[in-house]
Amino acid sequence: MKPTLALFEADLHCHTTASDGLLTPSELIRSAAELGLKGIGITDHDTIQGWREAEEAGTNYQLQILRGIELNTDWHGKEVHILGYEVDATSDYLNDKLSYLRQARKQRMLEILNRLELMGVHIDVDQIQRLAEGESIGRPHIAQALIDQGYVSSIREGFDRYIGSGSPAYVGLHKLTPEEGIELIREAGGVAVLAHPGMNRLEQGIPAWVEVGLQGIEVAHSEHKPEDEMKFRAIAQEFHLLATGGSDFHGEARKPGVKLGRWGVSIDVIQQILDLVRCKY
Structure with missing residues (x-):
């Protein structure tokens, strides 16, 4: 079709x-x-x-x-x-800043996984790295891992139950103004x-x-x-x-x-x- x-x-x-x-x-x-x-x-x-x-x-x-x-x-x-x-x-200025922001994303990912672990939800760092085919890691990759591990059935459920704003494993991202x-x-x-x-x-x-x-x-x-x-x-x-x-x-x-x-x-x-x-x- x-x-x-x-x-x-x-x-x-x-x-x-x-x-x-x-x-x-x-x-x-x-x-x-x-x-x-x-x-x-x-x-x-x-x-x-x-x-x-x-x-x-x-x-x-x-x-x-x-x-x-x-x-x-x-x-x-x-x-x-x-x-x-x-x-x-x-632009060196641009690339340096983007590199810094991507590192902040990785650090947030580690903090989220640590919070999930304390809740009895185990997600391996390597699994996230495999899901994130590119160099920029986001919460959707963690939500996908939660689906793959059987903890949730959808991206939306992953955000609502675990990693969305106000949820128990939520960690804010370092942001520019x-x-x-x-x-x-x-x-x-x-x-x-x-x-x-x-x-x-x-x-x-x-x-x-x-x-x-x-x-x-x-x-x-x-x-x-x-x-x-x-x-x-x-x-x-x-x-x-x-x-x-x-x-x-x-x-x-x-x-x-x-x-x-x-x-x-x-x-x-x-x-x-x-x-x-x-x-x-």
């Missing part, structure tokens, strides 16, 4: 096995091409590891690749995710975009983030209601920001119901982002 075609030309928020997605970069690009997408953004957490494979696959499938990254930041106890598009992969995340992306020559602001009601922070260099808002997203999209599209217009969009695709088992290409933008938004990269600022 042929896959359902994408609703948009470009999906600018996708994850691969380089972080916590289920498809390799090449598998993701092949799936995107089969759906009829013209462009796709690779936005793994704290790593650019998947870029090269994605670009090679993009050439094979004649699909435009937007190179990106997603940074987790904290603002008054709320998670704020910042997408960075077309950062300079050779939004300002630090935006500045890191801009210093590395990239375009800084606020991801899915409707999830945590982040509208009050936007004026200050614009002041430090925010250039876009992810308006279309799988977690946004129609009224969220209308609100943040209006805010993007008010502050002269790019209106971007993407599914936040990870794979069906990891994010059920979040389909590749069901949220996104027209292909010309990629060109708008590339034009910003070339601008002097």
